[in-house]
Amino acid sequence: MAVIKKKKDKALPAVNTSALPDIVFMLLFFFMVATVMREVDLKVTVNKPQATEIQKLERKSLVTYIYAGAPRVKYQDKFGRSPRVQLNDAFASLDDIQPFVIQEREQKSEEDAAMMTMSIKADKTVKMGLITDIKLQLRKAQALKINYSSNQPKDVEALYSSEN
């Protein structure tokens, strides 16, 4: 018994935490490298369609995004529920697309402007009418390289089921 009492009296040595900053910095650098800055505040809901034949968009600086979908719940009072187009941080009409493309193109260098890709991020429930209108505006603005943003399905068989 005496032996046990003696042990209890001794104070525990502090855990050495000097390596903790290193570990956290390592995590930090991982996240800095593996992620990209969120550029815009999404105001529309975008549930991307699924596809298997997808290609990565390599250079972020060449890509310009056009979002389409139903406005989020908090914007529904003002903008209704029917699908809308979002450019940068604001809702836009179809007529705004052409000036937007031209403005984006001017910000890029000449060789990059030719390589500019428009990424259409649309919700899969959006009707093709809206998408076709967007495409027509892009054609008028001479932005012909486009990309239908989609996700790789986890289960390829699910692609063919009638539900989605």
Add this chain to the structure above:
Amino acid sequence: MARNKRAIPEINAGSMADIAFLLLIFYLVTTTMDTDKGINRKLPPFDEELVEDPPPIKERNIFTVLVNSNDQLLVEDEYLQISELRAKAMEFIDNNGDGSCEHCQGYKVSTSSDNPDKAVVSLQNDRGTSYGMYVKVQNELVAAYEDLRERYAQEKFGRSYRSMDQEEDKEILKEIKLAYPQKISEAEPLNIGG
């Protein structure tokens, strides 16, 4: 001299972890993980005056795919499921009706395409078609071409087309793409039912 001998007090690094955590959390909140992926397509240039006489294409060389507003498919006047579209498209492209395509393995049916170079896939959808369905159809049509190119690459070069490098295998890729040129044309959408 006495001064130099004095030990320099150690900098307290206890709050270093806190600072790093703060930065870490900032990055976690403001960044996104997902890389952007999607189906690449090229739009036709916009022309004010429509071309009056489009070059004539023989009926047998056109593979019509129609999608209605209920997301149903009509392929070559036949009701089809999306899961059957890829095989059907491959059969059409690879048909080799005039026998000029040496790498084709088609059935040489007289009602289907002459050769892959002449074969055109024509896609038309309704304004009421859902975007999800449209992407799925596009995906299947692109997949049909990719599968044919894959087969060609395996037979001719013994390598996988999908794993080839854009820069290193530029010439090989060019040849494969020439063997099965991707010709997907999109017509103006219909507006029948919303």
